[in-house]
Amino acid sequence: MASHFADRLCEAVKCKRTPLVVGLDPVYGRLPSAIKSHRDMNDEFDAASAVDAIFDFCTQTMRIIAPMVPAVKINIAFFEKYLWEGIESYYALISEADDLGLEVIGDVKRGDIGHTAELYAAAHLENPELVGLEDTLVPDAITINGYAGTDGIEPFADMAAKQGKGLFVLVRTSNPSAASIQDFADTDGQTMYEKIAEIVNEIATKPERIGSNGYSNVGMVVGGTSPEVATALREKYDKVWFLVPGYGSQGASATDCIRFCKPDGSGASINASRSIIYAYEKPKYKGQFSDDWKRCIEQAVIDAKIDLAKAMQSKL
Amino acid sequence: MASHFADRLCEAVKCKRTPLVVGLDPVYGRLPSAIKSHRDMNDEFDAASAVDAIFDFCTQTMRIIAPMVPAVKINIAFFEKYLWEGIESYYALISEADDLGLEVIGDVKRGDIGHTAELYAAAHLENPELVGLEDTLVPDAITINGYAGTDGIEPFADMAAKQGKGLFVLVRTSNPSAASIQDFADTDGQTMYEKIAEIVNEIATKPERIGSNGYSNVGMVVGGTSPEVATALREKYDKVWFLVPGYGSQGASATDCIRFCKPDGSGASINASRSIIYAYEKPKYKGQFSDDWKRCIEQAVIDAKIDLAKAMQSKL
Numbered sequence: 001m002a003s004h005f006a007d008r009l010c011e012a013v014k015c016k017r018t019p020l021v022v023g024l025d026p027v028y029g030r031l032p033s034a035i036k037s038h039r040d041m042n043d044e045f046d047a048a049s050a051v052d053a054i055f056d057f058c059t060q061t062m063r064i065i066a067p068m069v070p071a072v073k074i075n076i077a078f079f080e081k082y083l084w085e086g087i088e089s090y091y092a093l094i095s096e097a098d099d100l101g102l103e104v105i106g107d108v109k110r111g112d113i114g115h116t117a118e119l120y121a122a123a124h125l126e127n128p129e130l131v132g133l134e135d136t137l138v139p140d141a142i143t144i145n146g147y148a149g150t151d152g153i154e155p156f157a158d159m160a161a162k163q164g165k166g167l168f169v170l171v172r173t174s175n176p177s178a179a180s181i182q183d184f185a186d187t188d189g190q191t192m193y194e195k196i197a198e199i200v201n202e203i204a205t206k207p208e209r210i211g212s213n214g215y216s217n218v219g220m221v222v223g224g225t226s227p228e229v230a231t232a233l234r235e236k237y238d239k240v241w242f243l244v245p246g247y248g249s250q251g252a253s254a255t256d257c258i259r260f261c262k263p264d265g266s267g268a269s270i271n272a273s274r275s276i277i278y279a280y281e282k283p284k285y286k287g288q289f290s291d292d293w294k295r296c297i298e299q300a301v302i303d304a305k306i307d308l309a310k311a312m313q314s315k316l
Numbered sequence: 317m318a319s320h321f322a323d324r325l326c327e328a329v330k331c332k333r334t335p336l337v338v339g340l341d342p343v344y345g346r347l348p349s350a351i352k353s354h355r356d357m358n359d360e361f362d363a364a365s366a367v368d369a370i371f372d373f374c375t376q377t378m379r380i381i382a383p384m385v386p387a388v389k390i391n392i393a394f395f396e397k398y399l400w401e402g403i404e405s406y407y408a409l410i411s412e413a414d415d416l417g418l419e420v421i422g423d424v425k426r427g428d429i430g431h432t433a434e435l436y437a438a439a440h441l442e443n444p445e446l447v448g449l450e451d452t453l454v455p456d457a458i459t460i461n462g463y464a465g466t467d468g469i470e471p472f473a474d475m476a477a478k479q480g481k482g483l484f485v486l487v488r489t490s491n492p493s494a495a496s497i498q499d500f501a502d503t504d505g506q507t508m509y510e511k512i513a514e515i516v517n518e519i520a521t522k523p524e525r526i527g528s529n530g531y532s533n534v535g536m537v538v539g540g541t542s543p544e545v546a547t548a549l550r551e552k553y554d555k556v557w558f559l560v561p562g563y564g565s566q567g568a569s570a571t572d573c574i575r576f577c578k579p580d581g582s583g584a585s586i587n588a589s590r591s592i593i594y595a596y597e598k599p600k601y602k603g604q605f606s607d608d609w610k611r612c613i614e615q616a617v618i619d620a621k622i623d624l625a626k627a628m629q630s631k632l
């Protein structure tokens with residue numbers, strides 16, 4: 001395992017030949033009936049049963065997709081719903097992903113200042129050396145919220161660098177009301193998200209943070225739904241790796257998202273969550289593979305990879 | 317128990333005659349030696365031992381302060397450091413606080429959009445009805461990060477209203493680099509934090525969110541270190557309850573913080589964390605009470621209450 005997160009991610013992208021990342025957002029009600037009908041996992045209102053079900057679903061899904069994609073993004077909120085039971089399962093899933101050779105992005109969106117930020121950074125970026133938790137693995141990278149400014153970001157960046165981990169700071173989200181805050185512009189026409197991008201870039205481009213592939217371990221989260229934003233940020237921030245939500249169910253096209261990639265295909269991880277992991281709900285795949293939910297997911301990954309590859313070809 | 321969070325808080329403030337809130341930020345290394353030397357809690361590098369120690373410290377501290385203050389603020393990061401072991405302890409502590417009649421603010425600073433925000437809201441604002449977690453209590457209110465805009469705040473506000481809970485949205489933090497982002501100003505001179513305050517106020521002042529005391533269940537977090545900010549926000553947002561960090565160790569004075577209160581003493585909760593819970597480290601209290609750490613904490617609360625009451629008197 002290379003010691004720099006961006007180098008590991010870069011290698012994984014080359015090896016799997018795609019910028020696609022699969023987001024795991026497991027909701028009990030939407031799991032395949034084969035899982036929900038298992039006698040140990042058939043009770044949505046029993047925490048252990050529900051957590052076992054979403055863990056089983058995620059593990060099986062990762063086994064299907066691991067040969068095809070460089071990374072998974074695990075959204076901790078879907079586990080946190082089950083309080084500590086869910087959190088234990090979240091960390092167990094990271095170990096499973098690691099066994100499968102996947103890079104893991106923990107989508108935790110934590111954020112705080114000073115010592116509190118250090119504690120969050122420890123929980124999410126440092127494998128614990130405590131008796132009782134010693135076999136636990138943390139993700140390869142996490143998402144954070146940088147609204148508190150530089151001293152809300154640096155404790156995370158420092159811990160990430162020390163542990164060979166990565167960081168993606170929220171810059172521009174893809175939700176409808178994001179503009180009211182993030183596109184807030186100053187007298188020079190600079191927007192809030194551009195200002196945060198500038199601050200993140202300053203932290204990201206410190207020489208000690210740059211890996212041998214030229215990318216920093218500190219990246220940015222930017223929604224794929226604004227093509228002009230993508231083009232501008234890609235050109236401006238050469239050393240930054242982008243994590244791009246919004247592809248698939250949220251409406252960003254492959255062409256929109258691929259703008260975050262450099263011509264060699266590196267520089268961005270394009271995330272699709274629901275459109276992949278719930279592929280078996282779609283008539284398109286259901287008609288083809290009937291109840292074989294795993295084949296549906298597999299085919300959805302293949303289709304998404306082709307979609308992104310074609311968009312990349314047209315761009316070049 | 318009244319069904320509206322701001323009404324409960326208002327009553328508690330009247331009853332305890334102080335806007336003071338004690339923040340629980342327990343760090344193993346700083347615990348009283350009486351706790352750290354207990355044979356079940358003397359190993360900082362054993363998760364169970366360390367978690368037991370911080371839980372015991374927080375419980376004992378709450379027993380001392382419960383008759384004197386309306387609320388505690390529990391910072392989840394200090395528990396999250398111990399992963400699921402810590403999270404279980406965080407929720408257990410909420411039950412202890414509830415038994416002691418304290419209002420509990422969960423300082424969790426979560427934030428996301430759409431369905432993910434709903435999941436976080438469920439985890440932190442809705443008592444779980446799941447088998448295995450059914451005796452768990454969630455806090456009376458939580459802090460959230462509103463950088464995603466209205467649709468990152470409303471799922472929390474809706475859940476809070478439904479459950480008789482409260483919400484404090486980060487508006488202006490008290491750290492040194494906050495200004496670079498939060499004081500970012502547009503062409504009309506409105507700053508980022510003022511813009512967020514405006515958005516929060518719009519959500520807060522929907523008629524169904526206002527309690528019988530005139531306050532909304534949706535409040536704002538604003539650091540106590542900027543007196544002019546305090547005065548302006550208090551005047552502008554009549555129905556908003558402020559959660560004010562920064563008093564004590566972070567350098568905001570009682571006079572600065574009290575600006576967030578209305579003349580009757582309602583309208584703000586002024587938080588002191590380290591200056592109270594680690595009072596036994598200070599020569600001032602150590603000299604007076606020697607190793608009696610509980611008396612040190614008790615006296616620190618009494619002193620802080622007097623300090624705030626005096627500031628309130630001078631203001632009137």
